[in-house]
Amino acid sequence: MAEIEQMPQIEVPIEHYFAQGIYGRLGRLKKGTNFAGRVHLQSQINIIQSGDVTLLDEHGLTRLQGPCIWVSQAGAQRAAYVNEDTVWITLLGTHETDPAVIFEKCTRRTQGEAAKAFDEAANIIQE
Numbered sequence: 001m002a003e004i005e006q007m008p009q010i011e012v013p014i015e016h017y018f019a020q021g022i023y024g025r026l027g028r029l030k031k032g033t034n035f036a037g038r039v040h041l042q043s044q045i046n047i048i049q050s051g052d053v054t055l056l057d058e059h060g061l062t063r064l065q066g067p068c069i070w071v072s073q074a075g076a077q078r079a080a081y082v083n084e085d086t087v088w089i090t091l092l093g094t095h096e097t098d099p100a101v102i103f104e105k106c107t108r109r110t111q112g113e114a115a116k117a118f119d120e121a122a123n124i125i126q127e
Contacts, residue, residue, distance in 0.1 A: 010030075010033065012028070012029060012035075013027070014027050014099070015027075021093055021094070021095055022092070023091070023102055024089060024091045026087065026088070027088050027090075028085070029051070029053070029086040029087075030082060030085055031083065031085050032082065033082040034079070034081050034082075035080055036077075037077060037078045037080075038077065039075065039076070040092075040106060042074050042093070043071055043073050043074055043092075044071070044072050044076075044091060044092040045069065045070075045071055045091040045092070046069065046070050046088070046090055047066075047068070047069045047090075048065070048066035048067065048068045048086060049087040049088070049089055050085075051065070051066050051082070051087055051088070052064070052066070052083040052084040052086060053080045053081065053086050053088070054081045054083060055078055056078065056079045056080065057072070057076060057077070057078045058075075058076060063083070066087070092106060094106065
């Protein structure tokens with residue numbers, strides 16, 4: 001992850017949507033873009049509305065073309081190459097309405113940080 005952070009970075013415009021207990025985010029990814037995502041602390045629904053990406057995740061390397069939909073489990077982290085301009089939508093359950101708070105509560109930068117968050121949550125549940 002540290003090596004990726006040293007590469008040139010781009011801003012992906014994100015559209016945010018909220019419904020009762022659901023947060024949706026839509027990103028428009030440009031052809032030729034590489035990206036590495038953060039570790040997600042809860043399951044989420046992913047939708048490739050349109051486009052074409054090559055995805056590397058816990059299942060290996062997969063090419064996905066829209067429209068398609070799948071569920072990522074807690075602990076998932078992805079990297080991808082955008083083969084064609086792509087519209088990617090992510091849906092997750094939360095009552096938060098501030099995207100920055102959701103980002104901090106629901107993701108971690110590394111697998112080690114995610115493992116620590118999972119352990120802390122387990123300790124709270126056991127108390």
